[in-house]
Amino acid sequence: MNCKSIFTIAFVLISYAGFGQVNFDRYFENKSLRIDYMMGGDSNSQTVFFKQIKEEPNWGGSKINLVDKFGYGTFRFKLIDEASEKVIYSKGFNSLFQEWQTTAEAQKIKRAFYQVNVMPYPKNKARFVLESRKWDGSMEEIWTYNIDPKNxxxxxxxxxxxxxxxLMGKGDPDKSVDIAFIAEGYTKNEMEKFRADVKRVAGYIFDVPPFDRYKKRFNIYALESVSEDSGTDIPGEHIYKNTAVNTTFYTFDVDRYLTTFDLKSLHDISANVPYDQIFVLINTDRYGGGGFYNYYSSCSADNALSYEVSSHEFGHGFAGLADEYYSSEVAYEDFYNLKIEPWEPNITTLVDFEKKWKDMLKESTPVPTPRTEEYINTLGVFEGGGYMSKGIYSPVQDCKMKSNKMKHFCPVCERAVEKVILFRIGE
Structure with missing residues (x-):
């Protein structure tokens, strides 16, 4: 491990030391509580509808770092102990619903999206609080649900x-990052291929720093969910398949956007193992994928660019990294408020750049930094990112979060990923 990595780990550990975490054994049992609900609305509204609450047998998360310290995500949920009013668990996340709200369709109709939140099982009465990030960046409470564990x-x-x-890993779930790879579009006779695909795609991710340095702290599960048909839906070509978790290309009518709206099936399958992250591996050679912070990542198993796409989408799902491209086709309109600092660690509006990567810049680097040949290999502040060509800035001229030309993350993204790994493994 190089000096830079040692410094980064020391910095992260020191920064966490100032935060008080809760005692797992005092507040929780070693299993999960799952709350399912529908989130519906349009571009200007959102409403939550309760669906179900259930106990699940495994807990795959940390037993040390239970309260989120990153502040990432367009949504956040908190579990508050009723007797003490103490926040005993919290987690930020992203959702397809929030992305859909920024599309043109959301200005015309209302839609509802299935949501699932998983947390350790409380020993005592608690209150589940769901929050949504407002346009000004603050979080507002949008729904609460009272939990009696004896109900x-x-x-x-x-x-x-x-x-x-x-397939990989020997660590305890609470001291490891547990990834549940879900078979999607694999028939019963294709499970040998699925297991080989998981090994290969996991290998792609572990080839990318900083994942390579923490490979032994990951557990990889291959869940053999059987599909009736091989492949996935391609609506733009009138191709429809009966598959385990109902993935589809053309999400929001973007041909490469490969996602699933079926979070219920996704979590039903994942509940068979302890997991921190879900990765949907899709049996197709067509280019595509998607990633949603603290929900799931997905990508094609057999495309020529699956190496690049797998870690890019895992960067979204695992570490909350933003897309740094600004000229590709997307369905979103006015995705970021340029008057506030975005929560993602790898983009900035310069409103509060002190909280981003300013500490990593050389004093001689101009801010903003011109996109010129002189600064082609320089860590700087380059205009363009987050689907917008103006007002949003990214750390380098090209990064794994911008294009498929780059095999590795830039230093800013790498540092952000490392912080999340250390948090998840309880260090």
Missing amino acids: YFIGKENPASVPFTK
Whole structure:
């Protein structure tokens, strides 16, 4: 490990030391509580509809770092102990609903999206609080639900059994990053291919720093969810397949955007193992993928660019990294408020640049930094990012979060990923 990595780890550990975390054994049992709900609305509104609450047998998260310290995500949920009013668990996340709200369609109709939040199972009465980020960057409470762990309406059925193989890792779930790879578009006779695909795609991710340095702290599960048909939906070509978690190209009518709206099936399958992150591996050679912070990442298994796409999408899902491109086709309109600092660690509006990567810049680097040959290999502040050519700035002229030309993350993205790894493994 080089000096830079040692310094980064020391910095992160010192920064976490100032935050008080809760005692897991005092507040929680070693299993999960899952809350499912629908989030609906349009470009100007959102409403939450309760669906179900259930107990699940595994807890894959840290038992040390339970309260989120990053402030990432367009949404956040908190679990508050009723007796003490103490926040005992919290987590930020992104959603397809929030992305859809910025599309032209959301100005015309209302839609509802299935949501799932998973947390450790509380021993005592608690309050679930769901928050949404407003246009000014602040968080507002949009829904609460009171939880009595002894309530007999909390479903306790075992998850539908899905065969799985632990392909990599020997660490305890609470001290490791556990990734549940979901088979999508693989028939019963294609599971040998699926296991080989998981090893290969996980290898792609571990080839990229800083994942390579922490490979032994990851557990990789291959969950063999069987699809009736091989492949996935391609609506723009009138191709429709019956698959395990109902993935589809042409999400929001963007042909390469490969996602699923079926978060219920996704979490039903994942409940068979302890997990921190879900990765949907899709049995197709067509280019595509997607990633949603603290929900899931997805990509094609067999495309020529799957090496590049897998870690790019995992950067979204695992570390909350933003897209740094600004000229590609997207469905979003006015995605960022240029008057505030975006929460993602790898883009800035310069409104509060002190909180981003200013500490990593050389004193001689101009801010903003021109996109010229002189600064082609310089860490700087280059205009363009987050789907916008003006007002948003990114750390380098090209990065894995911008294009498929780059094999590795830039230093800013790498540092952000490392912080999340250390948080998840409880260090």
